[in-house]
Amino acid sequence: SRVEQERRLRNTATLYVGNLSFFTTEEQLYELFGRAGDVKRIVMGLDKFKKTPCGFCFVEYYTREDSEMCMRYVNGTRLDDRIIRTDWDAGFIEGRQYGRG
Amino acid sequence: KRRRNDAVEIEDRLESLIIRVGEKSTSSLESNLEGLASVLEADINNYKTKILKILSDCAVKMPEKTTIYTTLVGLLNAKNYNFGGEFVDLMARKLKEALKACFWKTARYVLRFFADLVNCHVISTNSLLQLLHTFLDTARDDNSPQVRSDTYIYAVLSCLPWVGRELYEKKEQDLERLLKHIEIYVRKRGRKHVPGLRVWRSDRPHPQEEYLDCLWSQIGKLRSDMWQEKHIARPYVAFDSILCEALQHNIPPLTLPPHHQDNTYPFPWVVFRLFDYTDCPEGPVLPGAHSIERYLIEEHLHNIIKEYHLERKQCAACLLDFPLKLKIPLEYMIVEVVLAELFHLPGPRYIEICYGSLLIELCKLQPATMPQVLAQAVELLYDRIDTMNVCCFDRFVNWFGYHLSNFQFKWSWDDWLEASQLDSTHPRAKFVIEVLQRAMRLSYRQRIAEVVPEQFDCFVPNKPEPIYKFSADTSGDMPGYDTAQHLEQIIRAKATYSDVIEALGEMPNPLRENDESDPPYNPLQIQVFVQTLLHLGSKSFSHGFAGISKFLKVFEAIVGSSEEAQILVLKEMHDVWHHHQQMMVILTEKFLRTQIVRCASVATWVFSKEMMPEFTKNYIWEIIHATIRKMNKHVAKLQREVNDARERRTGNDSDESSSDEEEQRPRPSEEEIERMEEKLETAQADQKNLFLIIFQRFIMILSEHLVRCDTDGRDFNTHWYRWTVGRLNQIFMMHNTQVERYSQTLSTLLFTQDLDPHILDAFNQFIALRS
Numbered sequence: 090s091r092v093e094q095e096r097r098l099r100n101t102a103t104l105y106v107g108n109l110s111f112f113t114t115e116e117q118l119y120e121l122f123g124r125a126g127d128v129k130r131i132v133m134g135l136d137k138f139k140k141t142p143c144g145f146c147f148v149e150y151y152t153r154e155d156s157e158m159c160m161r162y163v164n165g166t167r168l169d170d171r172i173i174r175t176d177w178d179a180g181f182i183e184g185r186q187y188g189r190g
Numbered sequence: 191k192r193r194r195n196d197a198v199e200i201e202d203r204l205e206s207l208i209i210r211v212g213e214k215s216t217s218s219l220e221s222n223l224e225g226l227a228s229v230l231e232a233d234i235n236n237y238k239t240k241i242l243k244i245l246s247d248c249a250v251k252m253p254e255k256t257t258i259y260t261t262l263v264g265l266l267n268a269k270n271y272n273f274g275g276e277f278v279d280l281m282a283r284k285l286k287e288a289l290k291a292c293f294w295k296t297a298r299y300v301l302r303f304f305a306d307l308v309n310c311h312v313i314s315t316n317s318l319l320q321l322l323h324t325f326l327d328t329a330r331d332d333n334s335p336q337v338r339s340d341t342y343i344y345a346v347l348s349c350l351p352w353v354g355r356e357l358y359e360k361k362e363q364d365l366e367r368l369l370k371h372i373e374i375y376v377r378k379r380g381r382k383h384v385p386g387l388r389v390w391r392s393d394r395p396h397p398q399e400e401y402l403d404c405l406w407s408q409i410g411k412l413r414s415d416m417w418q419e420k421h422i423a424r425p426y427v428a429f430d431s432i433l434c435e436a437l438q439h440n441i442p443p444l445t446l447p448p449h450h451q452d453n454t455y456p457f458p459w460v461v462f463r464l465f466d467y468t469d470c471p472e473g474p475v476l477p478g479a480h481s482i483e484r485y486l487i488e489e490h491l492h493n494i495i496k497e498y499h500l501e502r503k504q505c506a507a508c509l510l511d512f513p514l515k516l517k518i519p520l521e522y523m524i525v526e527v528v529l530a531e532l533f534h535l536p537g538p539r540y541i542e543i544c545y546g547s548l549l550i551e552l553c554k555l556q557p558a559t560m561p562q563v564l565a566q567a568v569e570l571l572y573d574r575i576d577t578m579n580v581c582c583f584d585r586f587v588n589w590f591g592y593h594l595s596n597f598q599f600k601w602s603w604d605d606w607l608e609a610s611q612l613d614s615t616h617p618r619a620k621f622v623i624e625v626l627q628r629a630m631r632l633s634y635r636q637r638i639a640e641v642v643p644e645q646f647d648c649f650v651p652n653k654p655e656p657i658y659k660f661s662a663d664t665s666g667d668m669p670g671y672d673t674a675q676h677l678e679q680i681i682r683a684k685a686t687y688s689d690v691i692e693a694l695g696e697m698p699n700p701l702r703e704n705d706e707s708d709p710p711y712n713p714l715q716i717q718v719f720v721q722t723l724l725h726l727g728s729k730s731f732s733h734g735f736a737g738i739s740k741f742l743k744v745f746e747a748i749v750g751s752s753e754e755a756q757i758l759v760l761k762e763m764h765d766v767w768h769h770h771q772q773m774m775v776i777l778t779e780k781f782l783r784t785q786i787v788r789c790a791s792v793a794t795w796v797f798s799k800e801m802m803p804e805f806t807k808n809y810i811w812e813i814i815h816a817t818i819r820k821m822n823k824h825v826a827k828l829q830r831e832v833n834d835a836r837e838r839r840t841g842n843d844s845d846e847s848s849s850d851e852e853e854q855r856p857r858p859s860e861e862e863i864e865r866m867e868e869k870l871e872t873a874q875a876d877q878k879n880l881f882l883i884i885f886q887r888f889i890m891i892l893s894e895h896l897v898r899c900d901t902d903g904r905d906f907n908t909h910w911y912r913w914t915v916g917r918l919n920q921i922f923m924m925h926n927t928q929v930e931r932y933s934q935t936l937s938t939l940l941f942t943q944d945l946d947p948h949i950l951d952a953f954n955q956f957i958a959l960r961s
Contacts, residue, residue, distance in 0.1 A: 112634075115730045116772060120631040124543040124592070131732070161500060162547040167596045168632065 097179040102129075102156040103149045105178040109134075110169040111142050117168060122148045125163050126155020137187040147178060147186070201240045204233060208244045212258040220428045223258070227265035234266075234273055242273075246280050250299045254490050256306050256352070261426040264310030268436040274312050278304075278439045290447045292454055298345040301325070304441060305353035310426045311433045315357065317440035319364050322346050324444055326368070329375040334449035335961050336380055340402055341455050342446075343375055347405045348489075351482050354409075354417035369413070376406045386919060386955030387460045387535045391577040396463040396479065404461045405485060412482045421486040421514070457959050462530035464570055470519040477518065487518060491527040495548075499540050506551035521563040524552065529567060532589060533582040536923035536959070542585055546592050553597075564593075565602075572606065575617045580916030581923055584808060587621060591628025599629060599641040610645045615806055615909040623649045624808045630654075631772050654770035658725040660718070670718040673697055677722045687743045694719055694748060711755035715748045720762035724777075728766075731776055738780055745786045756791035761800065771809035778813050782820055789880050792817045797887035806913040814884070815924060821877050822928050828870040835863050878932050881925075885940050888918045892949050906948075915952065922956035933957060 106118070118131050127150060134145035150156040156177075164175040211226050212219060230241055248259050267274025281300055288296040304321065307313040325346050328339040346368075350357075357365040381400060385391075388398045399407070412419060426433060467476040477483040491509060498505035509524050532538055532545040553560045571578075571586060578586070594601060612619040630638045630651050639650045660674035677693050685693075694715045701709035719741075727737035738745075749755045759781065767773045781787045795801065796814055804810050835858040858866075892914060899906035922929055929936070933956075941953035 114634075115732060117632055117634075119731060119776060120628075120772060121592075124546075124588075125541070130735075133732075158541060158543070162502065162541075162543045166547055166550060170598060 094179060098177045100153060101177055101180055102151065102153045103147055103178045103180050104156055104159060104175045105145065106148055107145045107174045107176070108171055109142070109144045109146060109173060110171050111144055113142065113169045113171075115146075118146060118148065121163060121168050122159060125150075125159035127151045132186050134186050148175075197237075200233070201237060204230070204237060204241060205244050208241075208248060208262075209252075211262065212255050219258070219425050223261055223265065223425060223429075227262060227269065230262075230266060231269045234270055238273065238276070242277055242280050245277060246284055249281065249303045250284065250296050253299045253302065254493060256299070256303055257309075257422060257424050257426065260303060260306040260310045260312070261429065263307060264312050264426055264433045264436065265429060267310075267312045267439075268432050271437055274436070275439050278307070278313060278441060282442045282444065286444060286447075294341050294345075294456055298348060301345050302349040302352055305349035308353050309356050309424070311436045311438055314438040314440055315360050318353065319357070319361065319368065321441050321444060322349075322368060323371075324446060326371050326375070328446065329371070331449070335455070337455035337458065337960060338449050338453070339375070340379070340458060343372060344402055344405065347372065347402070347409055350409055351412060351419055351486060352422065354412060355419075358417045369409075372406070376402060380958070380961075382954055382961075383458050383958035384460060385951070386923065386958070387458065389460070389462055389533045389535070389579050389582050390574055391579075392574070396466060398460050398463065399479075401459050401461055404479075407480045408482045408485050411480045419482050419486070421483045423513075455960075457536065459534065462526065462533060464526050464529060464567060465522050469566065469570070470522045473519050474517055475519075476522060483518075487512075487514070487523055488527055488530075491524060492531070495527070495531060496539075499544055499548075502544070502548050502551050505548055506555050509552065510556055521556065521559050525549075525560075525563050525567050528552075529571075532585055533579075535579065535581060536926050538585070542588060543592070546589050549589075549593060550596050561597075569605070572618065572621065575621055578617065579919070580913065581920050583617070583621070583916075584811070584920075587624040587628055587808065591625050591632065594625075594629055595632035599633070599638070601641075603642050603646065607643065607645050610648055613909065615913065617909070619649070620806070622646065627651050627771060627808070651771075652769040654773065656725060656728040656766050657769070658728075658766065659721050661725075669700075670697065670714050674718045674722050677718060678726065681722070681726055681737075687741055690719070690741060690744050691747055694744075710752045711748065711750065711758075713755075713758055716755060716758045717762055719744060719748060720759055721766055724763060724766045731773070734773070734777060735780060738784060738786070742784055742786070745784075749786060753788070753791050753794065756787040757795045757798065759787055760792065760795045761798075764801075768804075771807070775809055775812050775816065779816055779820070782817060789817050789821045789876065790883055793880060793883045793887070797884075797891070806910065806917075811917060811920070814921075818880065818884075818921070818925050818928075821873075821880055822925065825870070825873045825877050825928075828866070828873050832863070832866050832870050835866055839863060874931075877928065878935065881921075881929060881932055881936070882940070884921060885918075885936060888914070888921075889940060889945065889949055892918070893946060896946050896948065915948070918949070918952045919955070922952060926956060926959060929956065930960070 106122075109118075115131055115133055119128060122128050122131070129149045129151050131149070132147040133142050134147075135141060136143040148156075148159070150159065160175055160177075163173070165172060167173070207226055207229065211222055215222055234241060245259060245263060248255070252259070263274065263277055267277075281303065285297055285300040285304075288294075288300065301321070304313055304318055308315055308318050325342040328334070328342040331339065354365070357368075379402070384400050387400075390398055463479055465476060466479065470476050477487070491512070494508050494512075495505060498508055510520070512518075512520055512524075528545055528549060531540070532542065538545065549564060553564065568590065575583065575586075606618070606622060609616075609618045609622045614620065614623065626638055626642065626646070626649055635651060635653055639647075642650065660668065660671050660678075662675075664671070666672075673693060673696065677690065680689055680693060694712075697712060697714050697718065699709050699712040700714055701712065723737045723741060724734060727734035745759070749759055760778065763777050763781075764774060767777065778787075778792060782789065782792065792813065796805075796810055801810070839858055839860075892911075895911060895914075896906050936953065937957075941950055943950075
């Protein structure tokens with residue numbers, strides 16, 4: 090439901106990251122996002138058919154506070170010359186890493 | 191009900207009027223203040239409590255508007271003497287509470303407000319002098335730490351720019367007496383803490399002054415200028431004829447709360463100086479290091495950062511919109527203040543990336559000037575890097591690599607070519623090496639290799655590729671080769687952990703000397719397993735993590751709790767990945783989280799002989815600090831749990847304020863609490879042990895170095911020595927809250943008086959932070 094979804098977004102420590110270059114690697118993401126706090130995991134968004142990175146990922150922090158730091162200081166800065174966008178995400182579920190082909 | 195709503199509405203309107211007075215407006219500040227005073231006067235009878243509260247909050251929360259609010263209070267006092275008296279009493283209570291609660295900044299701003307109220311004829315000069323002397327009396331208290339009296343004296347000094355002139359005109363003798371007292375104090379106070387807090391060891395080109403010494407010099411300069419300063423806007427001057435008619439109040443006499451061992455005082459600091467007026471030849475002149483304007487502007491800029499640090503765009507906009515922007519070289523002052531916060535010791539106020547992203551915003555918002563000033567700052571920092579504190583060196587490297595990644599790695603690298611001729615442990619060479627490492631992590635190797643001049647080829651990081659000992663093209667007669675090949679095959683074919691154990695079980699143990707002895711672990715097994723697993727998971731972090739998680743039980747079986755076995759895991763990891771520093775950092779963290787290795791093993795490994803060639807590289811210290819931090823977090827978590835459980839056990843159920851979101855948790859039993867406490871004690875013992883290991887190793891390698899240099903008749907003060915001492919200092923600084931708990935043990939076990947004074951210094955500087 091919508092209320093449930095909003096509650097999740099308020100408490101989540103997971104971010105959806107968009108506008109990445111297709112060539113940006115998990116290593117680079119760890120380096121940048123690790124500067125805002127302890128990263129629990131990163132799930133790369135993959136092309137449904139080719140299984141190659143396709144410009145987005147999920148970054149999960151251990152704490153909400155660290156993900157807030159990321160929203161404040163990483164959102165809107167550059168990685169691989171592209172301005173990356175971060176947004177709250179209700180939480181990664183298996184299968185969501187596949188974008189449109 | 192209607193009337194109550196109206197009242198709330200009026201209160202809100204008053205609040206908004208008071209908070210916003212002094213903001214940009216079409217009419218003059220003076221007429222706004224006059225108008226507001228009339229509005230408030232009319233409402234004082236009905237809304238007195240509310241007005242008092244808003245005014246007293248504004249007084250401490252908006253220190254940059256002190257003179258605006260003192261003028262307002264002055265005008266109100268002139269109209270309504272009783273109201274003025276109640277305000278003074280309220281502020282006195284605020285001061286007392288702040289001192290009791292160790293809210294030192296609030297206390298300082300109340301004192302400053304009182305000082306400025308003297309200018310507005312609300313408070314009598316004598317009663318302010320009395321209060322200042324009460325503060326100075328802390329200097330005579332021998333049973334409290336110096337940080338306490340420092341804090342009080344700092345509050346006194348920092349209010350003098352506001353009231354100095356008034357005191358000079360009305361009570362010159364008393365002012366001189368006050369200053370004499372301060373001078374005696376400033377002269378005799380200890381300065382052991384200073385070396386540990388300096389960004390640079392050297393005083394060239396700019397002296398690195400301790401904050402109280404610096405403010406004392408600035409006040410001295412102000413005094414020789416007949417207390418004339420040019421920074422503070424003083425709206426009350428326009429109302430002199432009204433204000434001088436008013437009657438004055440006395441501040442109620444105050445007894446300071448005595449020192450208590452649980453009190454926390456601000457750490458002392460050293461004022462960061464990067465620029466002087468010769469660095470900004472065009473435009474307005476930069477106020478000198480000892481001019482009071484420098485102090486006042488810097489304080490104001492720091493306050494803007496504090497106010498807006500959560501909103502970097504707004505923060506950048508407010509900094510660039512500084513009220514006096516046309517009279518000062520603003521970009522230089524902003525850069526100096528932001529870098530001062532980034533390099534602050536023992537640690538910056540906010541996380542490092544806060545400053546990094548703020549500097550990016552500043553460059554975006556003022557592209558014509560900001561990038562150049564920042565580049566000039568980097569040049570100066572690089573020029574002075576030889577004597578830079580290691581904590582600051584790391585932050586400089588990390589920030590600069592990040593900054594470049596936001597600006598396409600464009601930099602005048604050619605200016606630094608001389609670095610390629612230097613020894614690789616020389617701070618300048620090291621700076622370039624480490625910046626390129628960071629830059630590569632945020633980009634990729636080829637790109638970095640292309641942006642730097644070819645003279646820097648020697649500095650470009652290796653290709654971050656794994657080195658697999660048992661790869662197909664190596665010699666087949668290496669011990670373990672066949673097992674490794676087999677292991678690779680079965681893991682690719684989705685082997686289970688028992689398949690892996692079985693495959694490893696056939697290997698001979700080189701530690702076995704005869705049939706009777708049973709070695710605690712098999713080094714060959716660990717080598718083959720770790721090498722193969724990391725090789726197979728080398729495609730990305732996720733692949734590596736997945737392999738480790740899948741075969742956790744294999745680690746449990748073949749590594750176990752043996753420290754040597756754990757160190758071997760780290761050693762094999764290093765052998766495979768030593769061209770990929772970030773991978774080693776991440777994998778070590780993974781090994782710690784999955785409890786394959788313990789924190790103490792990581793520390794022992796870092797100080798091992800094999801790791802000595804890596805010892806001065808930044809990533810090693812990234813690993814060490816992450817390891818300590820992990821331990822600290824673990825202890826803090828257990829501590830919280832114990833506190834929470836105790837509270838739930840003793841606390842009464844009537845506390846319903848937090849129960850609507852949280853589920854009703856059962857009261858823990860006495861036994862449960864005891865078990866938790868035991869866990870906490872174990873963790874604290876581990877934490878203490880970790881620090882003991884680290885400090886003991888430092889003492890060993892440093893003593894060895896000093897003794898060897900002494901017998902060989904060489905100078906001990908080498909690059910290696912300075913890096914190592916710097917790293918020792920860094921442990922004390924970065925983890926000072928945790929180390930502090932064990933300082934007694936450290937001083938009796940390790941940092942004893944017979945130790946070489948060069949090593950003992952680091953410990954003494956750390957102790958001096960709180961003494």
